[in-house]
C-alpha cells in the first residue's frame with residue numbers, strides 16, 4: 564500500500580491524492596482525508612488532478628484583470644447586496660469579521676479595512692446568481708478562462724467529495740449527489756502591496772479571521788505567504804499555512820461542519836503579513852490567491868449525515884436548506 568500521508572506543515576497534513584485517482588489505495592486516501600478534516604479542518608493535497616498549466620493560466624489572467632485601471636474593473640461591479648456575490652469588489656468593500664469575541668478587538672478590527680480586491684463568478688447559467696462580466700471587447704479571453712477554470716475545479720471537487728464520502732463510510736457518491744448544480748463560486752483575490760508596519764499594527768488587514776460558509780474550499784495560493792490557520796485545540800493560536808509548490812489547500816466550511824454533526828471542523832483562518840518578512844522598502848509584497856468555494860445545491864435540504872449521530876451522540880441540528888444557510892451568511896459580508 565502506498566503511503567498517502569507524506570508529511571505536514573505545522574500540523575496540517577499533506578496528502579498524496581494520486582492513489583485515490585488511480586484507484587491503487589482509495590480507502591487509504593479517504594481515511595486520511597477524513598482524519599484531516601476531523602482533526603484540523605485543513606489539508607494540503609498534492610497530485611490532486613488540477614493541471615498546473617490551468618492554475619498558472621488562471622493566475623496570469625487574474626493578474627491581468629487586477630492590473631486594469633479602477634474604472635475598467637468597476638465596469639463589472641459587485642452589486643451592493645451580499646447575496647448576489649458576483650463581479651468586482653474594490654479594496655475595503657467586503658469585511659469578514661466573525662469569530663472575534665473581545666469587544667476592543669472587534670472595534671479595532673472593524674476599523675481596520677481588509678485591503679484586498681476580488682472578482683467572483685460562478686456557472687454561467689445560474690438562476691440564483693447571474694455572473695457579472697466586463698463588457699464585451701474588454702479583456703477578451705478573461706471570461707472564457709474563468710469559466711473553464713470553474714469547471715476544472717468542479718471536476719476535482721467531485722473527486723474530493725468521493726474520497727470524503729468513503730472516509731465517512733458512506734457510499735462513494737453520497738456527497739456528490741448534493742453537489743450536482745453546482746452552486747459554487749470561483750474567487751480571484753488580490754492583496755495589493757501595503758506598508759508592513761500598518762499590517763503589523765492592525766491598522767489595515769488582508770483578510771480577517773473567519774471560517775468559510777460552504778461545503779469545502781479549494782485554495783490555490785501564490786508564493787507570497789501570509790495565510791494562517793487557527794489551531795483547533797488552542798483557539799487564538801495561528802500557524803502559517805506556508806505555500807507548497809504544486810499543492811492545493813482544501814478546507815471544510817461551516818455548512819459541512821453542521822451537516823457532519825460537528826464531526827468535521829470548519830477551521831478559522833486569516834491572511835496577515837508573511838512571518839519573518841524583511842522588506843527593504845517597508846512594503847509587504849502583493850499576494851494573489853484563488854479560492855474555489857463549493858456549496859451544496861441551493862435546491863437541496865440536508866440533515867445530519869448518516870453515521871455522525873447516535874443515541875449517545877444525538878443530532879445537534881435541524882435539517883436545513885443549503886440556500887437558506889448560505890444566503891444568510893453571504894448577506895452579512897457586505
Ligand SMILES: O=C(O)CCC(=O)C(=O)O
Pocket residue numbers: 750752770775782784790832833834851852853854
Ligand atoms: O487569500 C487566501 O489565501 C485566503 C482567502 C480566504 O480565506 C477566503 O477568501 O475565504
Ligand SMILES: [Fe+2]
Pocket residue numbers: 773774775832
Ligand atoms: Fe476563507
